[in-house]
Amino acid sequence: MHLFKKFLSAAVSLIMIVGVFTGSFSGITESTITASADESEEIEESKDNTPKEDYHQWKQFDDRWGNMSLGGGTYNTMTAIGCLVGSICIAAVDCGAKSVDNFSPATFINQMNSVGGFGSYGELLSYKQVSQLIPGFEVINNYGYKSSTKAGKAAEMKYWMDQGYYIICHTKYYMDANGYWQSHFVYIEDIDGEYVKMNDPGSWSEDMFGTYWYKFAADYLVIKGPDSPDTYTEPPASYEPEIALDLLYYPNKTVYRIGEPLNLAGGVGIVTGINPDSGYYWILHAENMGNAHSFATYTSEFDSSKAGYYNIYFCAELYGLQAWQSIEVVVLDENGNYPPRNEEVTEESDESEETTQPDENTEENPPVTSTRRTTEYSEETTTTVAEEYYFSGEGDLDVYSEPDNTNEPVASIPNGYVFKVFDIYDAYGKVYLEGNEVWVDTSILDKADNSESYEKGDINNDGVIDICDLSLLNDYLDSLGNSPEEISLLTVGQLEAADINSDGIIDKKDIISYISEICV
Numbered sequence: 001m002h003l004f005k006k007f008l009s010a011a012v013s014l015i016m017i018v019g020v021f022t023g024s025f026s027g028i029t030e031s032t033i034t035a036s037a038d039e040s041e042e043i044e045e046s047k048d049n050t051p052k053e054d055y056h057q058w059k060q061f062d063d064r065w066g067n068m069s070l071g072g073g074t075y076n077t078m079t080a081i082g083c084l085v086g087s088i089c090i091a092a093v094d095c096g097a098k099s100v101d102n103f104s105p106a107t108f109i110n111q112m113n114s115v116g117g118f119g120s121y122g123e124l125l126s127y128k129q130v131s132q133l134i135p136g137f138e139v140i141n142n143y144g145y146k147s148s149t150k151a152g153k154a155a156e157m158k159y160w161m162d163q164g165y166y167i168i169c170h171t172k173y174y175m176d177a178n179g180y181w182q183s184h185f186v187y188i189e190d191i192d193g194e195y196v197k198m199n200d201p202g203s204w205s206e207d208m209f210g211t212y213w214y215k216f217a218a219d220y221l222v223i224k225g226p227d228s229p230d231t232y233t234e235p236p237a238s239y240e241p242e243i244a245l246d247l248l249y250y251p252n253k254t255v256y257r258i259g260e261p262l263n264l265a266g267g268v269g270i271v272t273g274i275n276p277d278s279g280y281y282w283i284l285h286a287e288n289m290g291n292a293h294s295f296a297t298y299t300s301e302f303d304s305s306k307a308g309y310y311n312i313y314f315c316a317e318l319y320g321l322q323a324w325q326s327i328e329v330v331v332l333d334e335n336g337n338y339p340p341r342n343e344e345v346t347e348e349s350d351e352s353e354e355t356t357q358p359d360e361n362t363e364e365n366p367p368v369t370s371t372r373r374t375t376e377y378s379e380e381t382t383t384t385v386a387e388e389y390y391f392s393g394e395g396d397l398d399v400y401s402e403p404d405n406t407n408e409p410v411a412s413i414p415n416g417y418v419f420k421v422f423d424i425y426d427a428y429g430k431v432y433l434e435g436n437e438v439w440v441d442t443s444i445l446d447k448a449d450n451s452e453s454y455e456k457g458d459i460n461n462d463g464v465i466d467i468c469d470l471s472l473l474n475d476y477l478d479s480l481g482n483s484p485e486e487i488s489l490l491t492v493g494q495l496e497a498a499d500i501n502s503d504g505i506i507d508k509k510d511i512i513s514y515i516s517e518i519c520v
Helices: 004-023 082-092 105-114 127-133 150-161 467-479 494-496 508-518
Strands: 138-144 166-177 181-192 194-200 221-223 243-248 268-274 281-283 296-298 308-318 321-331 352-358 370-372 387-390 398-399 412-413 418-421 429-431 438-443
Touching: 004 281, 082 166, 105 127, 105 494, 127 138, 150 166, 150 181, 150 194, 150 221, 166 243, 166 321, 243 308, 243 321, 268 308, 268 321, 398 438, 418 429, 467 494
Parallel strands: none
Antiparallel strands: 138 221, 166 181, 166 221, 181 194, 243 268, 268 281, 296 308, 308 321, 352 370, 387 418, 398 412, 429 438
């Protein structure tokens, strides 16, 4: 019976391995975070009273064309990488170059494939080729933004729309800390001030800057339709050099015990700015904290031998300008409790103010004056270290763009996923999803207990390394790539336990180590 149990455990584990090794190739599904939108637009009817195709509803994951290949590659499907193709199709009908009577993303993909219009990775090879297949549709230029603000970027696109042209925005374009390019295109329908209404082939959301972080918007295509003017006026070239440093993700570990070394793994920062020579907005690669080339890290204030709260500073310097950011970490006392603060945390005002960072004037921490962004919820905001929470109620957790629930949710977080809450304002906690600052109701959340110590391999902390732990690891690996990086199925302590081979990476090699451990 004992041998049979070992054989059964090994067989189940091997089945799970097959799932891990093949699961990542099962195709891209809709994002774990689902944006809400009003889908009740009226359907235009033709003269014979049959509903006409509504091109506003064209999505890259539509069953009619979602599995079609762009260029013949197995993984270059419309669902996976078709945001630009979808945006072009929507724009082609919206500008009057095509009609839904004889045109759809499916027909366009077939036409492009027939003329070799896609590269080996599914990329468009030439906009000129697109114009040949869609007469009256012409990409006249690809413009980089010359502003780093929401209002400025919106105004640049509206400048062209007011002249009678059409816009496709490259709303996300940067290399993440793992070396992968993140890219996404949407079609712009309307602009009012800094509110940009988009038609997103990848989601049902309409608020572009409410869905995608405005700092990731890199450039945009200006499209001439059949009724657009033949001549156009270039926007005025007026700009000032700028630089900004933003922290995309906090480190996995912000709470330490006495004697533990500082570990900034999981923390990611990115530098953006305006080039003073060309005036173009640029985005440097996202880089890991403590191992970045575009910004420096100052850690001399941290002392793991003493319980207390410590600031870690980050500084980017370019064009004679500097940008600073900081995070707070805490060292627990000998009993594992949070130490009292020496003084009340000073809330930052709604207006930017001159501050000196870091406080200590040392060779490693030179005194520098900079302008730091502050929160607009200053009077009642409680600044806290990043702490993990999860939602265990029914359904999914609603996410809001502001710290209240008077507006419709902009997204949701699946039940059971762990995420970090930073500032808390009137019971609403600030979290980050895909780089966007959003809010959740902390009164309905459970706080993860990270004071527990975990043995390597014992993810559920029941004192035994068995098939249950392997199942948790398998679920975690399956979730990677299908959910934003800021949420996880495992807590920080569980992640440390899941790295059973202690190589600093949680991957399929740990699956092999688990099988060796379980089947001994």
